[in-house]
Amino acid sequence: MSGHSNYPEWIYVAVVIALMAWVGAEAWEAERLVEHIPEGAEVIKVTAQQWFWTFEHEDGTKEIGELHVEVGKAYKFEIRSKDVIHSFNIHDYVVLMDAVPGRVNTVWFAPDAVGIHDIQCREYCGLIHYNMRGTLYVEDPSS
Amino acid sequence: MVLELQKPRPIWQIMFSTHHTDIGLLYLISSLAFLFLGGSLALAIRIELFLPNIEGTGQIIADSMTFNRIFTVHGTTLIFLFIIPFASAVGNYFVPIMVRYKDMAYPKLNAIAFWMIPPAAVLVWLGFADFTWYAQPPYSIISAPGPAADMWIFGLKILGVSSVLGAINFVITILKCKHPDMSIGQVPLLAWSFLATSVIIIVAIPTFAAALLMLLTDRLGVSGFFNPAMGGDPIAYSHLFWFTFHPEVYVLVIPAIGMMYEIIPRFSRKPIYSYNSGVFAFVMLSLVAFSSWGHHMFATGMSFTEKTVFMVGTLAAVPASAMHVFNFIATMWNGRIKFATPMMWAVGGIALFFAAGAGGVVNTAMPLDFSTHDSYWVVGHFHLFVMGTIAFGSIGMVYYMFPYVTGRMYNETAGKVHFFLSFVGTILVFFTQHVLGLYGMPRRVFDYPPIPEWIAMNQIASVGAMIIGVSMAIFLVNMIYSSGKGQLANTEDPFGLGGKYYYPFEAKNPHH
Numbered sequence: 325m326s327g328h329s330n331y332p333e334w335i336y337v338a339v340v341i342a343l344m345a346w347v348g349a350e351a352w353e354a355e356r357l358v359e360h361i362p363e364g365a366e367v368i369k370v371t372a373q374q375w376f377w378t379f380e381h382e383d384g385t386k387e388i389g390e391l392h393v394e395v396g397k398a399y400k401f402e403i404r405s406k407d408v409i410h411s412f413n414i415h416d417y418v419v420l421m422d423a424v425p426g427r428v429n430t431v432w433f434a435p436d437a438v439g440i441h442d443i444q445c446r447e448y449c450g451l452i453h454y455n456m457r458g459t460l461y462v463e464d465p466s467s
Numbered sequence: 468m469v470l471e472l473q474k475p476r477p478i479w480q481i482m483f484s485t486h487h488t489d490i491g492l493l494y495l496i497s498s499l500a501f502l503f504l505g506g507s508l509a510l511a512i513r514i515e516l517f518l519p520n521i522e523g524t525g526q527i528i529a530d531s532m533t534f535n536r537i538f539t540v541h542g543t544t545l546i547f548l549f550i551i552p553f554a555s556a557v558g559n560y561f562v563p564i565m566v567r568y569k570d571m572a573y574p575k576l577n578a579i580a581f582w583m584i585p586p587a588a589v590l591v592w593l594g595f596a597d598f599t600w601y602a603q604p605p606y607s608i609i610s611a612p613g614p615a616a617d618m619w620i621f622g623l624k625i626l627g628v629s630s631v632l633g634a635i636n637f638v639i640t641i642l643k644c645k646h647p648d649m650s651i652g653q654v655p656l657l658a659w660s661f662l663a664t665s666v667i668i669i670v671a672i673p674t675f676a677a678a679l680l681m682l683l684t685d686r687l688g689v690s691g692f693f694n695p696a697m698g699g700d701p702i703a704y705s706h707l708f709w710f711t712f713h714p715e716v717y718v719l720v721i722p723a724i725g726m727m728y729e730i731i732p733r734f735s736r737k738p739i740y741s742y743n744s745g746v747f748a749f750v751m752l753s754l755v756a757f758s759s760w761g762h763h764m765f766a767t768g769m770s771f772t773e774k775t776v777f778m779v780g781t782l783a784a785v786p787a788s789a790m791h792v793f794n795f796i797a798t799m800w801n802g803r804i805k806f807a808t809p810m811m812w813a814v815g816g817i818a819l820f821f822a823a824g825a826g827g828v829v830n831t832a833m834p835l836d837f838s839t840h841d842s843y844w845v846v847g848h849f850h851l852f853v854m855g856t857i858a859f860g861s862i863g864m865v866y867y868m869f870p871y872v873t874g875r876m877y878n879e880t881a882g883k884v885h886f887f888l889s890f891v892g893t894i895l896v897f898f899t900q901h902v903l904g905l906y907g908m909p910r911r912v913f914d915y916p917p918i919p920e921w922i923a924m925n926q927i928a929s930v931g932a933m934i935i936g937v938s939m940a941i942f943l944v945n946m947i948y949s950s951g952k953g954q955l956a957n958t959e960d961p962f963g964l965g966g967k968y969y970y971p972f973e974a975k976n977p978h979h
């Protein structure tokens with residue numbers, strides 16, 4: 325195409341590519357760290373079904389709709405589903421992992437402060453999807 | 468070009484016609500009808516979410532099942548019955564003219580492709596399925612009520628075939644029927660956008676077509692491809708679905724970019740800054756469209772390596788999209804711009820396209836996706852494309868084509884008011900939804916807990932939706948009134964730009 329040079333466009337494209345490379349590299353590094361499950365993390369079995377959550381601790385105790393954990397400890401969730409796909413979500417701790425029937429997905433977190441947080445389902449699962457909610461209690465065992 | 472209202476013909480003559488402008492008209496009218504129908508469903512959703520339901524207040528829609536059906540049919544309608552057929556309308560009007568051929572390559576096939584849409588639409592609307600626009604198994608197999616679900620599957624099947632037939636027609640028309648004096652490097656960018664889109668459709672759709680059949684037999688219980696109870700894997704469906712539908716999002720957006728390539732240089736009274744980079748970006752997008760489907764599945768339990776591959780594949784599409792934005796700005800630079808209604812829609816669409824793309828980059832940056840995925844952020848993200856970019860480009864194109872289709876001018880003031888209200892409304896709804904997603908609100912919910920921030924943001928979004936609703940009412944009245952009573956247009960140069968950059972709108976309809 326005559327009449328003007330495309331030189332500004334090349335610079336622009338190079339800048340966009342550089343930016344994307346930077347975003348990609350940062351994301352890669354962050355995800356690598358996030359996915360590294362700490363040793364000795366306590367396992368909590370999470371079972372999703374229409375439309376509630378069941379939690380089973382390592383010692384065999386079960387909770388429905390509520391989850392009690394201790395502050396400062398690391399936990400590894402093993403997530404299953406009994407029927408359709410759900411998604412286990414503690415938004416305040418950026419915990420998000422699908423519960424897929426026939427698979428076990430894992431994700432971990434380590435609550436760093438005492439508090440109460442929402443648990444919810446983030447994948448459409450039918451009639452009561454909107455209310456497939458639960459509560460996370462992060463407690464201090466010494467008090 | 469068509470001038471239906473000045474030289475009226477019996478309606479059946481248009482319906483049984485195979486001429487490209489007649490089929491274009493059928494596509495145009497039906498797709499706009501579905502824009503209004505699908506849009507009404509969106510208003511219903513936003514009104515329901517204006518307030519959380521507390522003890523009988525704040526609830527407008529009877530139950531969550533109805534709500535779920537509404538958002539399913541909303542999405543299905545606007546994607547498959549508005550955006551895609553609208554692009555076909557534009558393609559039918561312009562592609563043959565741009566390649567200087569008398570009609571589409573296969574006129575009868577063209578008519579068949581159009582006439583597959585009404586029965587499909589009837590199936591989708593009478594069924595009113597509830598399993599969202601991606602019919603994810605095992606929900607869609609074991610839980611979604613029939614016959615709605617089965618009707619949706621058949622409807623989509625028909626739409627897929629229609630889309631492939633249309634695509635074949637465009638490819639042949641452009642490659643084989645273009646005027647012998649014309650090289651492929653002289654085909655206007657709008658026609659190029661149809662070439663790129665059609666190739667993507669032909670490569671991508673068969674995968675979904677297969678998945679739909681498997682879904683149907685799974686529902687009938689004779690197979691268990693996606694049903695874990697029978698040893699199947701629901702995630703296999705996700706792969707098949709997104710292998711089709713990530714490319715399909717480019718199928719939706721590329722024609723809209725093509726329409727902007729028609730409008731922006733015209734109203735800037737300058738040639739396009741770089742034709743070559745426009746073509747290059749279209750070709751690039753069609754290729755990289757196939758490298759990123761997995762970004763919809765980061766939370767299904769993908770390995771780190773898989774996620775990395777799909778993230779890189781997604782980021783690879785960004786420079787090509789960004790090249791279009793550059794091309795538009797460079798074209799407008801130093802142009803004698805006339806901000807008539809079509810130009811406003813096109814420029815507004817580009818601004819929102821940029822914002823939408825930025826949000827997409829956040830989605831694909833792996834750890835961030837776990838904040839945004841399946842939250843209202845994603846709803847905001849893709850609506851900035853489907854509404855902010857595609858509907859904006861398309862509506863700009865409606866105004867642009869109006870004088871050629873009707874022989875009359877629309878009301879310019881009403882067109883501008885329509886634009887301003889829609890632009891403000893779109894920002895209110897979809898920027899707010901991004902933030903709402905960061906606050907953790909899941910998508911596809913009939914109701915939500917009364918968290919003050921969630922309530923406030925839902926209300927902003929609902930008000931924005933009402934503003935868009937009002938603007939669309941103005942649009943409808945303007946279109947209907949002006950096509951009958953508007954000022955006669957100067958069809959040589961309806962926008963007073965100086966005829967220099969015009970295509971001769973010379974389609975010869977044998978019935979006129």
Ligand code: HEM
Pocket residue numbers: 716717719720762763781782784785788823824825826827828830831836839840841845848849852853857
């Ligand atoms: C710069 C280009 C783009 C990037 C980087 C991008 C990235 C993404 C990512 C990563 C997701 C997944 C989000 C999630 O579910 O967690 C997504 C969702 C989506 N995107 Fe984009 N996208 C881009 C362009 C487009 C375009 C052009 C369209 C459409 C016209 C589009 C339509 C959609 C849709 C419909 C969804 C959501 C589908 C659903 O879950 O229902 N995107 N995008």
Ligand SMILES: [Cu+2]
Pocket residue numbers: 409410411445446447448449450453454456
């Ligand atoms: Cu759910």
Ligand SMILES: [Cu+2]
Pocket residue numbers: 712713716759760762763
């Ligand atoms: Cu995608």
